[in-house]
Amino acid sequence: MVVVMLPQASEEQIAEVDAKLIAMGCRTQVIHGVKRTVVAAMGDRRAVEAMGLEAMPGVEKVVPIMKPFKLASREVKEENSVVSIKNVTIGGNEVAIVAGPCAVEGREQLLEAARIAKAAGAKLLRGGAFKPRTSPYSFQGMEEEGLKLLAEAAETTGLVTVTEVIDEHSLEIARDYVDILQIGTRNMQNFRLLKAAGMSGKPIVLKRGLSATIExxxxxxxxxxxxxxxxxxxxxxxxxxxxxxxxxxxxLSAVPLVKGLSHLPVIVDPSHATGKRELVVPMSLASVAAGADGLLVEMHPDPSKALCDGPQSLDPELFGQLMASLEPVAAAMGKTIH
Amino acid sequence: MVVVMLPQASEEQIAEVDAKLIAMGCRTQVIHGVKRTVVAAMGDRRAVEAMGLEAMPGVEKVVPIMKPFKLASREVKEENSVVSIKNVTIGGNEVAIVAGPCAVEGREQLLEAARIAKAAGAKLLRGGAFKPRTSPYSFQGMEEEGLKLLAEAAETTGLVTVTEVIDEHSLEIARDYVDILQIGTRNMQNFRLLKAAGMSGKPIVLKRGLSATIExxxxxxxxxxxxxxxxxxxxxxxxxxxxxxxxxxxxLSAVPLVKGLSHLPVIVDPSHATGKRELVVPMSLASVAAGADGLLVEMHPDPSKALCDGPQSLDPELFGQLMASLEPVAAAMGKTIH
Amino acid sequence: MVVVMLPQASEEQIAEVDAKLIAMGCRTQVIHGVKRTVVAAMGDRRAVEAMGLEAMPGVEKVVPIMKPFKLASREVKEENSVVSIKNVTIGGNEVAIVAGPCAVEGREQLLEAARIAKAAGAKLLRGGAFKPRTSPYSFQGMEEEGLKLLAEAAETTGLVTVTEVIDEHSLEIARDYVDILQIGTRNMQNFRLLKAAGMSGKPIVLKRGLSATIExxxxxxxxxxxxxxxxxxxxxxxxxxxxxxxxxxxxLSAVPLVKGLSHLPVIVDPSHATGKRELVVPMSLASVAAGADGLLVEMHPDPSKALCDGPQSLDPELFGQLMASLEPVAAAMGKTIH
Amino acid sequence: MVVVMLPQASEEQIAEVDAKLIAMGCRTQVIHGVKRTVVAAMGDRRAVEAMGLEAMPGVEKVVPIMKPFKLASREVKEENSVVSIKNVTIGGNEVAIVAGPCAVEGREQLLEAARIAKAAGAKLLRGGAFKPRTSPYSFQGMEEEGLKLLAEAAETTGLVTVTEVIDEHSLEIARDYVDILQIGTRNMQNFRLLKAAGMSGKPIVLKRGLSATIExxxxxxxxxxxxxxxxxxxxxxxxxxxxxxxxxxxxLSAVPLVKGLSHLPVIVDPSHATGKRELVVPMSLASVAAGADGLLVEMHPDPSKALCDGPQSLDPELFGQLMASLEPVAAAMGKTIH
Structure with a gap:
């Protein structure tokens, strides 16, 4: 942490900043330049951040040096983390394909989607039962009924299931029915939900917020x-x-970037990212080439009848083409799809 | 709603789109151009949006004409809405000033802040008891203890209180202690919380999401x-x-823009917007000149000791200057501060 | 400048960075932390930036401390700069109003606009003769003919004229006809044009680039x-x-922010910023309240006939209302319009 | 083009809009809805855009239906355009690799870079002689001396050369020395330069502006x-x-998107995009998988001595690895590198 003092900062103000840092257990050095003085401090960034240094008299700005994350950091754990669930691994040598409709709409639709996903070689099934919708007048999901259908699809096909939870209540229900819980983009900083996910005992897919920085x-x-x-x-x-x-x-640069900063697996959702069906296949190939550990793809037995996200959903034929075209790219990266 | 067909769309595909719109109760007109055909439809946008037209074969894009909001719209209610609570109105002829610390940190700090706010002429007191923090290692708020202090400050000073709620649980608790509930920027699309706020019986300050469009x-x-x-x-x-x-x-353009689109009152938080104490006064003046119905300003008895947002908090002296400089600008706009 | 070394950087790599900085005339201090070493250097930022430190082995990142601008900086010149031309000052106690059409379209249109501007109290006239247009098929401006009309309008009314130049050629021509040259948003980093403007002997209005940072x-x-x-x-x-x-x-926060960083005058163009006529008046008032030294406003005798930017141009009546409503806000800020 | 009228628009205003569109040669239909009337018009978008409809009384907004580009559009030319120069094609079955330093710094540096590029299999050489730099105090390029070195490198190695031009003057000079001219991101809307490029008789690499939309x-x-x-x-x-x-x-989604909208070849510059050497290889692979027709990669014989962009430049070894890893991905896409 480097504290940059204002040009007009007094010696007394500089000494106060220095003293406060030392009191927090930092080792400091005061460096006097021609126009400005800076106080460099080595110590626990998190403790120092809580000190309110930027609000002290004479301080222009505080420049952090260390990264703020710890458990997620590759500096703390060097080797890749691999999430294992049933017969699936995410983060290893296999590219994990999660496919299925935006929303669970009914028994026939979901079981048909599961059959198509499995036939084409996917090992994971997605389907939303709790839908966070921009408009209060849009379809909000089948809730627990939808989860039961996911569980039935999993039993029938052997697919591993993923569903979005939107609050502690829906998380509690979903835990009993599905294998992996997803936290959506609008809830990435719903800190209560993040904590509940931390205590859920289930693997969590954490989507990046719409305007969230990597950090x-x-x-x-x-x-x-x-x-x-x-x-x-x-x-x-x-x-x-x-x-x-x-x-x-x-x-997409976020994929290799985050894999450098963190040991966690990174997957890509080209459907929500682009919103256009015709871009899903090229961006899926690009994701794998960029080093992604998996894909989350919207696929619907009949996109023109989908209750949400039809324009970006692959139909069964396009999904089959996607799976076929992924194989040589995965092979070029030294990975497998199945 | 205008449905633009692809150049290669067949007559059959055009007829299908037209038929689907008519079946939904729309009046339609099919317009054949040189390169493209469009189907114009007048009807309930919300119903049409649920139809998945964009995923139908032959459709290039769907262009909405009507705005998607209704109850919030000025087309539905022409005159300004005024929120009244105790001796305060928001949305009328008075510029409402909400001041106070980012977080309730203790009894002395909060009561002192309330005294300063009242003395300078503010009628509303803010203070966070549940703090959504980017880092799990940062101070997370005093929770119910903080709310009790807010209630005490309200009783002592007569100020109207505002506090942020972050989930249904904190909303349930806060209802008993404070006058106005705030939904923060990270929860603007936490739809469960929005619904709970709708049933809370309390006025709601709804902050704009970090990357939320006006719509x-x-x-x-x-x-x-x-x-x-x-x-x-x-x-x-x-x-x-x-x-x-x-x-x-x-x-800031959002202020006159939203006041044109909606009858709801609009206030501005220059503290979080800028993050810099020295910009709070000019941007407060600018907000009032742009037509804002009020301000939400961070003020702390001693910003260098604040547990959060110290760099953007006004100290008592600067807050007094702000209140003094606001008066002539409000007067120029035909409004009053007190 | 602080050079942050990678956790795995060798002592040799650290020494090399240190030596290179010393060779450039910097005073350095090497600070060893638990996980990382940083090398702090005080010296000429511009020299150091040319050194390519970030590409040296073992370096994670280079964090600049000093600001990169010098002549424009308030650290170099404390008092406000005031641009004087004829009977007009910009940057002093007067709010400068520049009004006129997006493009010079003809003699009658421009002289009428000048008359309206002057009658309402503006002292400066704008009008584009060289138009940078997104489409090659749009109206590109009257070029030198337009400049002659500007000169005529200036002579007739006594208004000070402003026009945009788009390359060295148009700058050379415009110098002979108008008082102030403008560099548009798309040319903010056209460095040849900036240098030519530096040698033009004319005051320059420098618009901020569409995605340019303050720096x-x-x-x-x-x-x-x-x-x-x-x-x-x-x-x-x-x-x-x-x-x-x-x-x-x-x-709008850029206004007080830049006035803190720099001694140069700052004006605001609410017309291009919003693109909507009904937002121009409120954002003009807000600009003055935020501390702007002037306004650049599009006004057309008949906006529905304008060849460009009609939707954001004020008509004569609205322009009169703007001028009237600006007065009390300027007065509240201790400034005058006339 | 659909003209949406305000709810309060009069019949007269609607008729005026309709008449104006008909006078421009459009076929129109007036559609009366419950709340609003819209006027749909089929005709030449470019003519209609010049009409200033949005500024007419009673008009809320104008929604374009047709795309504004013509010559660049795939609707006008269905098959891919292929640029051929010497022994190189761009836009066909071969992935074109352009490699070389950010700036030409001297004879030895450039010839060494050319040798490395050729040895690894690249067919095109880049090198900047005119450098648009953010700071007036940074290295601005070798100008004509640099171009001569590019010509020498081309003669020695047989590589096709690419260099950036920054105004009409530099374009005139560069034409005599290099094969392909590049227009940089800051000049994407320097319309004079674009026109000069159109008359240059040379293939043009047109970089996307920093905040330019696809359109x-x-x-x-x-x-x-x-x-x-x-x-x-x-x-x-x-x-x-x-x-x-x-x-x-x-x-990266822009690659398949633009290839859908236009017949022109699309290449990717992963060096400037990421600014980090370690991201260049994964994003190069991803670009090819997304369908890019080529890559523009910064490579320097010794990046730690580069006068610009050292941190994002590949060294010879990394460049060799890139070329080797590209081959199987290109093959997976049915393309070749050499």
Whole structure:
């Protein structure tokens, strides 16, 4: 941590900052330049951040040196984390494919989607039972009925299931029916939910917030991990930018970047990121080439009848083409799909 | 709603889209251009949006014409809404000043802040008891103890109190202690919380999400209002952009824009928007000149000891200067501060 | 400048960085922390930036401490700069109003606009003769014919004229006809043009780039000033964000922020920033309340016939209302309009 | 084009809009809804855009239906455009690799870079002679001396050369020395330069502006093409967003998106997009998997001595690894590198 003093800061103000840092257990050095003095401090960033140094008289700004996340950091754990559940691993040598409809809409629709996913080689099934919708007038999900259908689909097909939870209540219910819980983009900084996820005993897919920095995203993972849950799977799903041709802007550089900063697995959701069916296949291939550990893809037996996200959902035929085209790219990366 | 067909769309596909719209109760017109056909439909946007038209074969895009919010819209209610609570009105001829610390830190700190706020002419007191913090290692708030102190401060000074709630649980507790509940920027699309706020029987300050569009913000208000709560106060608090000199970018144009689209009162939080104490006074003046119905300002008896947001908190002296400089600007706008 | 070394950096790599900094004339201190070593250096930032330290082995990142601009900085010149031209000052006690059409379209249109501007109390006239247009098929401006009309309008009314130049060629021509040259948002980093503006002998209005940071904007001013031209007027005109209800997002906090960092005058263009006529008046008032030294406002005798930017142009009546409503706000700020 | 009228628009105002559209040669239909009337018009978008409809009384907004670009559009030319120069094609079955230093710094440096590029299998050499730099105090390029070195390198190695031009003057000089001219991100809307490029007789690499939408980028290509130059190569190089861990945010979805909208070849610059050497290899692989027609990669014989962009430049060893790892990914996409 480097505390930059204002040009007009007095010697007394500099001494006060220095003393406060020393009192917190930091080793400090005061460096006098021609125009400005800086106080460099080595110590626990988190303790120092709580000190309110920036509000002290004479301080211009505080520049952090260390990263704020710890448990999620590769500096703390060097080797890749691999999440294992049933016959599936995420973060290892296999590219994990999670496929299924935006929302569970009914028994026939979900079981059909599960059959298609399995036939094409996917090992995980997604389906939303609690839907956070922008409009109060839109379909809000089948709730527990939807979860029961997911459990039935899992039993029938052997697929591992993923569903979004939107508060502590829905998390409590979903725990009993599905294998992996997902925290959506709008809840990435719902800190109560993150803590509950940390105590859930289930692997968590943590989507990046719509305008979350890499650091905030890893801090959200830190919330979950600090409650004892190490099975966090990060999911890049596009950020909000000025570009409106796509629903969001897929920040694919985040994949190798986060894999450098953290040991956690990173998957990509090209469906929400782009919002356009015709971009899902190329961006899926690109994700795997960028080093992603898996994909979360919206697929519906009949997208034109979907209650949500139809325009970005693959139909069964396109999904089959996706799975076929992924194989050689995964192979080029030294990975497998199945 | 205008459905734009692809250049290669067949007559059959056009007819299917048209038929689907008519079946939903829309009046339609099919317009054949040189390169493209469009189907124009007049009807209930919300019903049409649920139809999944964009996923139908032959459709290029769907362009909405009507706005998606209803209860929050000025088309539905022409005159300004005024929220009244105790001796305070928000949305009328008075500029409402809400002042106080980021977090309730203790009895002395809060009562002192309340005294300073009242002495300078503010009528509302803010103070956080449940703090959503980016880091799990930061101070998370005094919770119910903090709320009790807010209630004591209200009793002592007669100030109207505002506090943030972060989930249904904290909302249930806070209802018993404070006058106005605030939904923070990270929870603007926490739809469960919005619904609970709609049933709380308390006025709600609804902060704009960090990357929420105007439309999403008004849709969040619509969630609250659709549960029967008409007392929604919108609060602009800065959006996330590429600029890093300020904590966020205060989107002040949103004030007159939203007041044109909606009848709800709009206030501004210049403290979180800028993150810099020296910008709070000029941006407060600018907010009032832009037509804001009030201000939410962080003020701390001793900012250098604040447990959060010290750098952007006004000290008592600066707060007094703010109140003094606001008067002539409010007068120029035909409004009063007290 | 603080050089943060990677955790695995060798003692040799640290020594090399230190030696390189010393060789550049910096005073350095090497600070060993538990996980990382940093090398703090006090010296000329510009020299150090050219050294490529970030590419040296063992270096994680380089954190600058000093600001990169010099001539534009308030640290170098404490008192406000005031640009004087004819009977007008910009940056002093008077709020400068520049009004006129987006484009010079013809003699009658421009002279009528000038008459309206003058009658309402404006002292400066704007009008574009070289128009940078997104589409090659749009109206590109009257070029030298337009400049002659500006000169005629100036002679007739006594107004001070402002026009945009888009390259060295148009700058050379415009110098002979108008009082103040403007560099537009798309050319803020056209460095050749900035240098030419620096040698033009004319005051320059420098608009902020669509996605320029405050620092890049001040560095563009530095380009002009480093060629000997001290008469730079900065103009905030909105930045590009995700919000689409307005044409751009007016970053009004930039006004007090830049006036803190720099001694240069700052004006605001609420017309391009918002793109909506009904927002121009409130944002003009807000700009003056935020401390702006002037306004650049689009006004057209008949906006529905304007060849560009009609939707954001004030008509004569609205312009009169703007001028009337500005007076009390300026007075509240201790300034005058006339 | 759909003109949405305000709820309070009079019949007369609607008739005026309709009449104006008909006078421009449009076929129109007036559609009366419950709350609003819209006027749908089929005709030449460009003509209609110049009409200023949005400024007419009673008009709420104008919604365009057609895309504004023509020559660059795939609707006008269905098959892929392939740019051929010497023994190189861009846009066909081969992935074109352009490699070389940010700036030409001297004879030895450039010839060494050319040797390394050729040895590893690249067919094109980049090197900047005119450098647009944020600071007036940074190295501004070797200008014509640098171009001569590029020409020498081309003669020695047979590589095709690419260099950036920053104004009409530098374009005139560069034409005589290099094969392909590049227009940089800061000049994407320097319309004079675009027109000059259109008349240059050379293939043009057109980088996307820092905050340019897809549509603005294609309109910039339209400027070049409307002067008769069909050899435009689009280059995605990252856009500006709130994320600061990377220099920019590589918008890789733009590759398949633009290839759908346009017939022009699209290449990617992962070096400027990420600003970090360790992200260049994964994002190069991802680009090819997303369908890019080529890569523009910064490579320097000794990045720690580079005068610009050292931190993002590959050294010879990393560049060799990149070329080796690209082969299987290109093969998976049915393409070749050599």
């Amino acid at each position: 905030e995203w890893l801090m959200a993972a830190e919330y979950i991990m600090s409650e004892g849950n190490k099975d966090v799977i990060l999911c890049e799903r596009g950020i909000r930018t000025f570009e409106t041709y796509t629903r969001n802007t897929l920040d | 999403e913000w008004l849709m969040a208000a619509e969630y609250i209002m659709s549960e029967g709560n008409k007392d929604v106060i919108l609060c602009e608090r800065g959006i996330r952009t590429f600029e890093t000199y300020t904590r966020n970018t205060l989107d | 890049e904007w001040l560095m563009a001013a530095e380009y002009i000033m480093s060629e000997g031209n001290k008469d730079v007027i900065l103009c905030e005109r909105g930045i590009r964000t995700f919000e689409t209800y307005t044409r751009n997002t007016l970053d | 603005e980028w294609l309109m910039a290509a339209e400027y070049i093409m409307s002067e008769g130059n069909k050899d435009v190569i689009l280059c995605e190089r990252g856009i500006r967003t709130f994320e600061t861990y990377t220099r920019n945010t590589l918008d």
